[in-house]
Every structure is written in C-alpha cells, then in structure tokens.
Amino acid sequence: MSAETGVIHDIGYRRYTGRRLGRAQIVRALYWHSLRSAFGIGRGAKAKIVPVITFVVICLPAVANAVAVARGNARLVPYDTYAFQLRVVVMIIYIAAQAPELVSRDLRSHVLPLYFCRPLRRLDYPLAKLAAFVTACLAMIEIPLLLLYLGTIAQSHGGSAIWQQTKALIPGLLVGLMWAVLLAAIGLALASLSGRRAYATGAIAIYFFLTWILAGILIAVTQRTVVHAAAAPPGAPPGSPQKFETVTQVATTGAHLTGLVSPFTTLDGVRQWLGGTSEGPVPGVGQYGPLYGVMLLVLLAASLGGLAARYRKAGAA
C-alpha cells in the first residue's frame, strides 16, 4: 500500500497496522495528560512554581505536627478541618493558577476542534479534565492529611492508639474528598468561561476570596448584632452586659445561615451537619444543616452544568 518502491522522496508513507485504543482509553490518556499539567509536569520549570510552593505550604502544618508529636505533644491539628484558613488560602491560589492551565489554554488556542474531530465525544473532554483536576485537588488536600496521620502514629504505641488515629482520619479524608470535588468543579467551570488565562485566574481568585471574606464578615457581624439585641431586654442594671456565651446561643439564625455565602463555609457547614466536631469558621449550623447540604449540591450542579454547557457550545462552534 505504501509507496516505498521507486519513490525518490525521503520515506514512503507507512500505514499504521498496530492496535488502536478505544474511546475509554483515549479519555484515560487525556486524563493523565491533564493531571500532569495540573502540576506543571511535562512543561517548563516556570509551570511548576505555583504547584510546588502551594503543595509545600499546605504540608507545613503536618510537618510541624510531626515535630511536635515527636517531642511528646499530642496531635496539634484536627483531621476534619486541618488548618482551615491556610487550606483555604492555598487552595484558592492553587486552583486560580492551575485550573486555567487545564482548560483556558485549549480555549485560547482554539484546539478544541482538533479534539472533537477525533473519536472523543463532546462531554468526554470536560469529563477527563474534571476527573484530572479533582485528582489533583485531592492530592493537594489528602496528602497533607496522610502526612499528619503518619507523623502522629509514628509516635503512637499500641494498636488501639493507631486505631484511634485511623478512626479520626477517615472522616477527614471524606471531608477532603468533598472539598476536592466541589472546588475542582467550581474552578474548572469558572476557568472555562475565558480563554484568557489572566481573566480566568482573576475570576476564580475573586469569586473564592470575595465570598470567603464576605462570609467571614457576615458571620462576625451577625454574631455581634445578636450580642446587642440580646443585651437590652432583661432590664438588667446598666453597665452589666449579658455574658457572651448565652447571647451567642440565642443569636443563631443569621450567623448559622451566612456560611452559605462561600463554598468554603458551605463545606464547613456540611462537615458540621454530618457530625464534624472540630471548631470551624461556621459558628454551628443549628437546624440548618440540611440547607448546607442542599447548597453544596446546588453549587456542584451549577458548576457541572456550566461546564457541560460550555463544551457543548464550544464544540459546535
């Protein structure tokens, strides 16, 4: 078939007679390719800066814990919340930097038609990207937890002590899974809105930071408001305000609900609703726990729906 005989050109065309992979395996290849690019692997040194730094920083509490435990202290960091503030900041930076790496680049250079003219179907592409980014976020969240666990049990004696740690770790891992899925979905959906990397990064950072700060402010405000409101009615002698504790308990509704504003506090609300005991940014969810569950699903559905709609359109264009 190939024109090898008597052709003066370099080499003749060679047919490919080997194995061909099916669609599922092609999706898997795209998954691996995307997962590598989520950490800048296979790209220049510059592409690795943010992933490496954020990963090192998010591991620091686990390392500090290992050192502390080795010196005879009890475990410092809870599994189910880890170092909450630090994790929020690191994940925002990581997602804002890397989600555009996975989707905006292809949009920017209009590569998508070259994917869609191949055996892949329309939704295979965002699916592979999402799976890869969830995996990447899982690595960012769960590896520090595992380090925390290992650092702790290294000094534990006896099976029961280790079993205690393992029992505490498992809910932490599940909370981490929840984080990874939701944050990766939101990050990719926002990144897919723009082919311009800077815009995509900006959109992600602004959304996550603003809602996070807003939730923090609202929680603080609603708590304080309640203090004043509750201080007046009992007709107590002037200058002797009620005790803080009693007031906060009355204070619920506003403070309980403001956590719904940000994905991070939503995740924390769900954690508390499902029985997480460590103190988090949300001051208790009261009877509104299910609302946080609904909010989590709404955010997830909106992100996935947006992502799917984006690629249904992008492919046809």
Add this chain to the structure above:
Amino acid sequence: MSAQPSPDTGAAVIQTTALTKRYPGAVTALDALTVTVEPGITGLVGANGAGKSTLIKILLGLLPPTSGQARVLGGDCLRDAERIRTLTGYMPEHDCLPPDVTATEFVTHLGRMSGLPATAAKERAAESLRHVGLYEERYRQIGTYSTGMKQRVKLAQTLVGDPRLLLLDEPTVGLDPAGRNSMLELISRIGTEFGISIVVASHLLGEIERICDHLVAIDGGRLLRADTMTSMTQVSQVLVIEVDEGSELLLAELGQRGLEPRPYQRALLVRLEDDATYDTVRDAIADLGLPLNRLEQRRRRVEELFRDEQAQDAQAAGTETPEASHVG
C-alpha cells in the same frame, strides 16, 4: 472498538442524500445537497458561507443534519461517528495550535487522542512531521513558527492517526504564493502517493483546480455542479492562434476569410465551426507567411465554468470571456 482502517477502494468516500441543515433563525446552510465523492482528491468549492464548513462538520458527526443522510467511508455520520472520526483527519480553517508547546509534543498528543498507544503516537508524530517537511524545527515551540510552518503542523496532525480520508478546510489560507504552491504540492503528494482520499474546501477555485481529480461546487447550500476535473475542463469550441509576429495582419486576413477573430493577449481567438476552420486558418497563415507558434483548441478553466453558469448561452456564441486573470 478499534476500527481497523479498511481501504474502501472503489466505493464512494462520501455520499450525501438530500442533506439539509437549518440553523435556528431560519438560516439554511445546506439545502437538500445530494453529492457523491469518489476516492482521490476532490475540490469542494464555494464562496464563503456556501456551506462548506457546515458540510464538513456534519461529515465528522459534529453537527446533526436537519434532514437527509450523509455517509462517510461506508458509515453513517450519526451512528458511526466514532469510527468515521478515527479514519478521518480534519484540518480546520482557522488557527488551532497552542504557541507554547513543540510540534512534536503537540502532534504526539493528538496521536494519542486519535487512539494510538504512546510509543506509536510518538513514532507517527515524527513521521507525519517529516512528511510535511518539518525536521529539526519540530523540537521548537509552535509559537516561533511562520504561517507556512503552522499550516504544515495542522496538516501533520491530520496524518498522525493514519486516516483514510482527509478533510482540509482552506489549507492555503494566509500563505504567500510560494507557500501556497508547496502546500498544494504536499496535498497532491498525500493524495497520490500516500493513497489517502482528500477533500479540499476552498473558495479559490483557480488555486485548487490544479491538484484535484474531482470538483464539487456548492452555492447557498445547494449543489452547483459535481464532476471530474477532465470533463469540466473539456476543450471548448475556440481555437487559439498565436503567431510570433504579424498578429494584426492575421486578424485582418481572418476577418476577410469570414471568421470573426478576436485578439486576446498575444494570441487570436476564433470560433471553431468544424474542421474547415482549421484549413482556413492554416491557409491564411501560409499565404501571409507568418511564423506560427501555437494553434490549439482552448481548454476552459473551471473557474469560468462556474462563473458562466448563468451566461452560458451568450458564451457559446464565441464571445467567450478572456482567460481569467487570476493565476493560482
């Protein structure tokens, strides 16, 4: 799953039956298009907006037709889209290359996306890039390439999956004349030596007619004409006479002898009635003793054919328009 490429020799490569595509808002991109494309190199010609790109997208199974049927390489475009896309290479019209990866990395990745295992993808990427004339440059980032080199990368990525059919959308767009020529040569070589059927969509007929075996012309989503190149460029009933000197004398002389000669560039055109016309011309030249350079039946260029569709009757009367000034 692994659709092994079958040669599909002889059978039609593409077959559409009353293919219609209407976009929302009552825009009809394809209007009951029925056309058959044979193996070989086929030009798909039409003005911008004639429906070429819509047709290609339907053939790749990326757009569902509103009605009608389309078959590619023996498979139905809706049901067998995956197999068709495995066996078809597509080169989009617009820019579609990321600037910050090397051509090797990029084509290898797309080879993987075509279903090749990792090693095979690497090998075939290197070969495909060599076929299109990229050697050491292939280790450079695509962003540093010239337009011509980028077009070659776009062509190379169609070859990496060992297709049986290539759909090339305006492959010469943005190229200078030299770049256009070498791109056309390359396409022609892929079609003839590599044994891959090719559909080249272009709005520049004069350009692609050189390399095509067949031509399909569409306009407003309808078939204008589909035929082989040879039948389209059949000889016309016009004689071209070229003498080294004395054109004016000959012009007068032929007029005297009852023909209606028209000067055209350095030659004269005469309507060919029958064999006697040849004799008349011969005698006139002999009597004047002029050095005859060329005497032949003129071939029509396809471009004129399409332009002439409406005005064909007028054309037949020997008032044929001068050869198109457009040179590919």
